[in-house]
Amino acid sequence: MTPILQFSDVSKIYPLPAGDVIALHRVSFTVQKGEFVAVMGPSGSGKTTLLNLMGCLDVPTEGEISINEIPIAEMSDNELTHLRLTTIGFIFQQFNLFSLLNIIENVTFPQIMKEKGNVSYRHAHQILTSLGLDKKLYTHRPNELSGGQQQRVAIARAMINDPPLLLCDEPTGNLDSKTGKDIMDMLSLLHQAGRTIIMVTHDHQSAGYATRIIRIRDGEIE
Ligand SMILES: Nc1ncnc2c1ncn2[C@@H]1O[C@H](COP(=O)(O)OP(=O)(O)O)[C@@H](O)[C@H]1O
Ligand SMILES: [Mg+2]
Known part of the structure; x- marks a missing residue:
């Protein structure tokens, strides 16, 4: 087994005027390459902090x-930026697409950042097609698409640089159950193709796709 991600006694404290908020308290765990981990816990337990x-x-x-x-603390800003662009893909509950860019521009954005402007649209077309998005939509803006279509675009954007690690924060949280299942089936295919997936979810059906569940409460792993 090869670890892809390790936390060792990690704490996160947000200093606020009313007092410190301890969002995470001495959290330690390891995720191996190829795992599909679901992170579950009540609202405010520290899941998004953990994923960030x-x-x-x-x-x-x-x-x-x-x-x-x-250790990421030993990396320079340039190395960290490179790591984010090549190793990690993000998928969010609110899709977080760029509203002023069209679909193909959204998907190629991380590629442009990585390749310094030198992109081929062929790869973006391939990924969008594999996710079942019609070519007619490529020049549309995100707000002209349904939630399920927007989340497919977000998956395509997360995958464009072919990162081995995919981080998802409530990826089905804004979708009806049928569309949510379609999105989970797509994440499952990416997992079967060898990606490591870490997914925050409230939803037991979505968590059922994971090979391991990490439960978190009040900033600590149970
Ligand atoms: N930027 C921030 N500043 C201050 N407190 C924060 C911030 N982000 C999160 N918190 C607090 O940290 C705790 C954990 O939040 P979060 O990680 O968002 O939990 P979850 O995603 O499980 O709902 C909560 O008490 C939340 O209010
Ligand atoms: Mg959250």
């Missing part, structure tokens, strides 16, 4: 996080 730290979108107050066995 996993994705290097935020830094811990204490403790060590390693990706591919390299």
Whole structure:
């Protein structure tokens, strides 16, 4: 087994005028390459904080996080940016597409960032087609698409640089159950193709796709 992500005694404290909020308290766990992990816990338990730290979108107050066995605290800003672009894909509950960009521009955005503008649209077309999105939609803006279509675009954008690790925050939280199942089936295919997936969810049906469940309560792993 090869670890792709390791947390070692990680704490996250948000200092607020009314007092410190301890969002995570000495959390330790390892995710191996190829796992599909569901993170479950009540609202406010620290799930989004955990996912943001996993994705290097935020830094811990204490403790060590390693990706591919390299502590991220030892990486330079350039190395971190490169890591985010090549190793990690994000999928959010609110889709988080760029509202002023059309579908194909949304999907190629991380590719443009990585390749410094040098993109081929062929790869984007391939991914969008494999996710069942009609070519006619490519020039539309996100708000002209249904929730399920927008989440497919978000998956395509997350996959465009072929990252081995996919982080999902409530990916079916804004979708009806039939559309949510379609999205979960797509994530499951990506897992079967060898990606590591870590997914925050409230939904037991979605968690059923995972090979392991991490439960979190009041900032601590149960
Ligand atoms: N940026 C922030 N500033 C202050 N407190 C925050 C911030 N983000 C989250 N929190 C607090 O940290 C705790 C965990 O939040 P969060 O990670 O969003 O939980 P979850 O995703 O499980 O609902 C909550 O008490 C929340 O209010
Ligand atoms: Mg959350």
